[in-house]
Amino acid sequence: MRVGVLTGGGDCPGLNAVIRAVVRKGVAEYGYDFVGFRDGWRGPLEADTQALDIQAVRGILPRGGTILGSSRTNPMKIDGGVERIRENLAKLEVDALVAIGGEDTLGVATRLYEHGVQVIGVPKTIDNDLGATDYTFGFDTAVNIATEAIDRLHTTAESHRRVLIVEVMGRHAGWIAIHSGMAGGANVILIPEQQFDIEQVCAWVESRFRTNYA
Known part of the structure; x- marks a missing residue:
């Protein structure tokens, strides 16, 4: 079996x-061949590959x-994108794909699976x-x-008697905010999943000013 591997979306540790584990496991235990697709879904769209073996x-x-x-x-936003991927996989004799990515990358993977890939x-x-993890x-x-940043800002807020706002990533999910906020001792944590009253938030901020507490 020949397996293609790609990484899509933002990079992260x-x-x-994962690439190393997939290749080493596949080669050592199953005797699979691997090919790497460059630059996310652009790779299979344009048949842009690189060698992906133990060496x-x-x-890495x-x-x-x-x-x-x-x-x-996103091949779903390109006319004929799915067919181009299927044709290129057939030409390259790739039997399956391992797509490493987040919501967008795996959303495309799901659609491709529905089309027989x-x-x-x-x-x-x-x-x-x-979901499912x-x-x-x-x-x-x-x-x-994020927690380290919040820890460092406590002393700055206390020294200057200020209330500091830390905005973290997460898009529509508040996981980073709630985990780092709790670990870093944030006074208020606002997440997109939970409605909040801005007047109440302002009241909390004012109470911190009155107590000179950061």
């Missing part, structure tokens, strides 16, 4: 580790980013907004970095 993944475990490159190319999705997103890789690192 762990991408190269190619040697030494501690490296950040992804050796395959990434992009936000054999796809396995690996959940990657710092937002942790994918407790934690997506990249999320833990994002929480730790």
Whole structure:
């Protein structure tokens, strides 16, 4: 069997580790051949590949980013995109795809599967907004970095008697905000899933000013 591998969307810690694990496991235990597609879904759309064997993944475990490159190319938004991918996979004799990505990348993978392409999705997103998994890789690192930032800002807020607002990533999901906010001792945590009263938030902020507490 010949398997294609791609990484899509934003980069995060762990991408190269997943690529390495997939290749090493597939070669050693199943005798599969692998091919890497460059820059997310652009790779299979344009048949842009690179060698992906044991030698190619040697030494990449501690490296950040992804050796395959990434992009936000969406074949579902391109006329004939699905057919082009199917044709290119057939020409390259690729039997299945391993798509490593978040909501957008795996959304495309699902649609391709519905069109007959054999796809396995690996959940990657710092937002942790994918179902059927407790934690997506990249999320833990994002929480730790956000928590460290909040920890450092406590002394600044106290020294200058200010209330500081920390905005974190997460798009429509509040996982990073609630985990880092709780770990960092935030006074107020606002997440998109929960409605809030801005007047109440202002009252909390004013109470912090009165107590000189950061």
